[in-house]
Amino acid sequence: MNKKRLALLEARARILKAMAHPTRLFIMETLSQREACVCKLSEMIGADISTVSKHLTVLKNAGIVLDEKRGSQVFYNLRCPCILDFFDCVETVIKTATEAQIKLARALPASCGGFKKSRL
Amino acid sequence: MNKKRLALLEARARILKAMAHPTRLFIMETLSQREACVCKLSEMIGADISTVSKHLTVLKNAGIVLDEKRGSQVFYNLRCPCILDFFDCVETVIKTATEAQIKLARALPASCGGFKKSRL
DNA sequence: AAAACATTTGGCGAACTGCCCAAAAAACCA
DNA sequence: TGGTTTTTTGGGCAGTTCGCCAAATGTTTT
Numbered sequence: 527m528n529k530k531r532l533a534l535l536e537a538r539a540r541i542l543k544a545m546a547h548p549t550r551l552f553i554m555e556t557l558s559q560r561e562a563c564v565c566k567l568s569e570m571i572g573a574d575i576s577t578v579s580k581h582l583t584v585l586k587n588a589g590i591v592l593d594e595k596r597g598s599q600v601f602y603n604l605r606c607p608c609i610l611d612f613f614d615c616v617e618t619v620i621k622t623a624t625e626a627q628i629k630l631a632r633a634l635p636a637s638c639g640g641f642k643k644s645r646l
Numbered sequence: 647m648n649k650k651r652l653a654l655l656e657a658r659a660r661i662l663k664a665m666a667h668p669t670r671l672f673i674m675e676t677l678s679q680r681e682a683c684v685c686k687l688s689e690m691i692g693a694d695i696s697t698v699s700k701h702l703t704v705l706k707n708a709g710i711v712l713d714e715k716r717g718s719q720v721f722y723n724l725r726c727p728c729i730l731d732f733f734d735c736v737e738t739v740i741k742t743a744t745e746a747q748i749k750l751a752r753a754l755p756a757s758c759g760g761f762k763k764s765r766l
Numbered sequence: 767a768a769a770a771c772a773t774t775t776g777g778c779g780a781a782c783t784g785c786c787c788a789a790a791a792a793a794c795c796a
Numbered sequence: 797t798g799g800t801t802t803t804t805t806g807g808g809c810a811g812t813t814c815g816c817c818a819a820a821t822g823t824t825t826t
Contacts, residue, residue: 535668537740538733542671546662547814548655552647564773571647574816579774581814589743598772598823606739612732613658619726620657623709667784684803694786699804701784718793718802 544588545609549573550581553602557591558610561603664708665729669693670701673722677711678730681723 545551549571556562556570568578582602585591590609591602665671669691676682676690688698702722705711710729711722 531672532668535671537744538671538736539666539668541736541739542662542666546659546666548652548659551655551658551662552651565771575773576775576817577815579772583774589739595773595822600773605742606735608735609739612735615726615728615731616658616661619661619709619729622725624657669784685801695803696787696805697785699802703804715792715803718800720803 541588541590544584544590547581547584549578550585553578553581553585554590554604554610557602557604558607561594561601563599563601565599567602661708661710664704664710667701667704669698670705673698673701673705674710674724674730677722677724678727681714681721683719683721685719687722 545554552571553567556567564575564579564582567582568575571578582591582593586593586602590605592605594601594603665674672691673687676687682690684695684699684702687702688695691698702711702713706713706722710725712725714721714723
């Protein structure tokens with residue numbers, strides 16, 4: 527693995543890592559509709575404003591969102607909405623992986639916490 | 647944010663988190679070409695076999711790769727190669743984000759470690 | 767200038783990650 | 797059976813993440 531290739535993989539990993547949190551995905555989806563300020567987002571999310579601000583910083587540092595100060599508020603928006611297209615494929619993975627898990631769970635004896643057929 | 651939506655976001659985040667490591671991205675790219683066993687992969691990566699095995703476990707648990715035991719070896723392959731298409735967009739983010747960083751760096755005074763124009 | 771509002775930053779604890787090493791499992795060969 | 801190969805698992809250490817709270821910063825209003 528040469529240096530250049532590694533640098534590219536590291537750059538990709540940084541983006542993915544920045545996205546890899548439910549709250550941050552929620553923010554991205556929300557911002558893909560329209561820009562929003564921190565307080566609006568934290569109201570929707572139901573977490574502390576400081577927590578949401580830090581999530582936004584993570585997204586900003588990764589170059590995923592842009593911020594624009596207007597008055598006392600800071601409005602964020604998604605730099606590249608195409609980033610969400612990707613989830614069509616992710617959903618496929620989730621679906622097939624889930625089905626595999628269920629199959630696995632069915633195969634387990636009840637004593638190991640396996641699901642009963644009737645519960646699925 | 648309702649329960650169902652949260653569950654979906656968590657599922658997406660799990661996938662992204664599993665992908666968010668340079669070594670695991672390398673594995674995914676490699677497996678998109680052809681299946682490979684653990685020892686072959688760790689030879690390519692240059693890390694301890696146990697480390698690579700754990701990375702593969704992460705990818706497997708996320709449903710991203712499938713494993714198949716043949717003799718004493720375990721061959722892994724990518725469940726859903728479309729998962730790599732996504733990087734066209736990620737690359738755009740990396741590119742524009744990098745450009746923004748450079749612009750930022752240029753704007754910094756040299757005393758803060760800002761780049762000189764001639765160096766870019 | 768003081769009060770009110772919006773946001774960011776710092777700090778702390780709990781939980782998680784990633785790496786290496788050593789040991790255990792599993793399959794094969796002689 | 798004993799030895800070799802391949803892979804997984806467990807332990808320990810250093811570093812990171814995430815959430816809340818408190819405090820600081822910046823902006824607008826009175």
